[in-house]
Amino acid sequence: MALRMWASSTANALRISVASKARLSPYSFSRCFSAVIDGLKYATSHEWVKHEGSVATIGITDHAQDHLGEVVFVDLPEVGTSATQGKSFGAVESVKATSDINSPISGEIVEVNSKLSESPGAINSSPYEEGWMIKVKPSNPSELESLLGPKEYTKFCEEEDAAH
Amino acid sequence: MTMLRQATKVGLPFMNLVRFKGLPILEQLHLEEKLLRTSSDNWCIVNDGTNAPAIVMGISGKPSELIEIGPVLRDHVPVIKRFSGGGTVIVDSGTIFVTLICNKDVVPGVQPYPRSIMSWSGLLYSEVFQGIDGFQLRENDYVFGDHKFGGNAQSIIKSRWIHHTSFLWDYDSRNMAYLKLPARAPKYRSARNHAEFVCRMKEYMPRSIFIERTMKALESHFSVKPVNLDAVVGSHSSGYVHSTRLLSKHELKDAVTTLLESRALSG
Numbered sequence: 001m002a003l004r005m006w007a008s009s010t011a012n013a014l015r016i017s018v019a020s021k022a023r024l025s026p027y028s029f030s031r032c033f034s035a036v037i038d039g040l041k042y043a044t045s046h047e048w049v050k051h052e053g054s055v056a057t058i059g060i061t062d063h064a065q066d067h068l069g070e071v072v073f074v075d076l077p078e079v080g081t082s083a084t085q086g087k088s089f090g091a092v093e094s095v096k097a098t099s100d101i102n103s104p105i106s107g108e109i110v111e112v113n114s115k116l117s118e119s120p121g122a123i124n125s126s127p128y129e130e131g132w133m134i135k136v137k138p139s140n141p142s143e144l145e146s147l148l149g150p151k152e153y154t155k156f157c158e159e160e161d162a163a164h
Numbered sequence: 165m166t167m168l169r170q171a172t173k174v175g176l177p178f179m180n181l182v183r184f185k186g187l188p189i190l191e192q193l194h195l196e197e198k199l200l201r202t203s204s205d206n207w208c209i210v211n212d213g214t215n216a217p218a219i220v221m222g223i224s225g226k227p228s229e230l231i232e233i234g235p236v237l238r239d240h241v242p243v244i245k246r247f248s249g250g251g252t253v254i255v256d257s258g259t260i261f262v263t264l265i266c267n268k269d270v271v272p273g274v275q276p277y278p279r280s281i282m283s284w285s286g287l288l289y290s291e292v293f294q295g296i297d298g299f300q301l302r303e304n305d306y307v308f309g310d311h312k313f314g315g316n317a318q319s320i321i322k323s324r325w326i327h328h329t330s331f332l333w334d335y336d337s338r339n340m341a342y343l344k345l346p347a348r349a350p351k352y353r354s355a356r357n358h359a360e361f362v363c364r365m366k367e368y369m370p371r372s373i374f375i376e377r378t379m380k381a382l383e384s385h386f387s388v389k390p391v392n393l394d395a396v397v398g399s400h401s402s403g404y405v406h407s408t409r410l411l412s413k414h415e416l417k418d419a420v421t422t423l424l425e426s427r428a429l430s431g
Contacts, residue, residue: 086322
């Protein structure tokens with residue numbers, strides 16, 4: 001409980017939220033807290049999107065990277081291809097598994113984080129900054145309204161982990 | 165007894181069972197990838213040996229780092245890059261393949277993440293190998309003691325996952341010479357070469373008993389239903405583009421050239 005209170009007050013100071021686990025199932029290996037950043041929107045498949053002007057940056061959340069384990073390979077699309085909301089645009093490899101990454105919004109892919117080919121671990125160490133994956137020119141900005149805000153996403157993560 | 169068996173199956177999710185013997189591994193992987201991405205059913209695929217030796221790498225595998233390309237080209241060994249993660253294996257008629265494809269919420273308590281899935285599969289196979297000393301899931305490998313006999317890999321999509329395993333019931337030691345010692349290896353391997361690292365499952369369990377016990381373990385989690393092979397191939401055959409593929413000789417030769425060039429530059 002003390003650790004949770006410390007984490008919560010630290011999070012408030014840093015303007016981030018934390019999601020905590022209600023209980024662990026026999027098959028759950030996550031640590032108790034995942035960072036959720038204010039100002040971003042979130043998909044229930046655990047990707048985040050930061051909309052700034054005409055470009056939206058996309059990556060996976062701290063919750064996702066924590067559950068996936070050490071990322072050793074990232075498969076990203078080519079610039080100029082399109083992303084579709086809810087559909088896969090690439091994959092990461094961790095712990096002998098490939099895991100699809102799904103786009104929270106639709107649009108043209110205008111930039112890809114090429115540094116991830118040499119440093120896939122940036123997804124683990126900095127999921128919201130150095131670990132960004134693609135930048136998209138949104139084709140339908142209203143799709144952002146269907147995504148979760150930080151508090152809703154935090155609650156979603158807690159409920160999802162508690163259900164397992 | 166029949167009524168009791170039916171009653172205990174009530175409430176268990178269905179799983180389609182498809183059994184092959186000697187199916188080429190490329191065809192098996194194509195079928196698996198298609199079923200993962202286009203079906204909404206749960207599946208178990210058992211292939212009792214593949215028809216010819218082949219090397220199978222994971223999605224991120226680099227031939228120059230993982231295989232002895234010269235002998236592979238000389239001996240015309242097929243090299244396949246599969247859609248799932250994990251390492252490199254050489255498979256043949258002595259390999260038994262067991263694949264599970266599941267919807268994400270079908271097993272209570274299992275989340276669609278690698279360690280959660282593997283933890284559950286480790287328990288499933290513990291039922292299969294009950295009574296055999298030393299069986300465990302060790303750093304993501306199936307082992308007897310510190311010898312690996314089963315390699316597994318997974319692919320996870322939005323609402324489904326696949327966990328597929330190649331069990332070394334038997335193998336030809338000469339084939340292991342095609343594989344290099346991988347840079348990324350579990351700690352318990354302790355830099356042992358392939359001959360010292362792996363073991364043969366036939367020294368622990370007869371082939372038919374393994375398959376029978378695997379089916380029995382599955383039946384405690386699923387209502388298993390054998391499915392007609394032709395129906396499986398026919399209904400899922402059109403239009404799908406696989407990512408699993410056979411590497412060309414040209415690609416393998418290019419890999420050698422690139423490796424030699426990079427050594428010359430750094431040397």
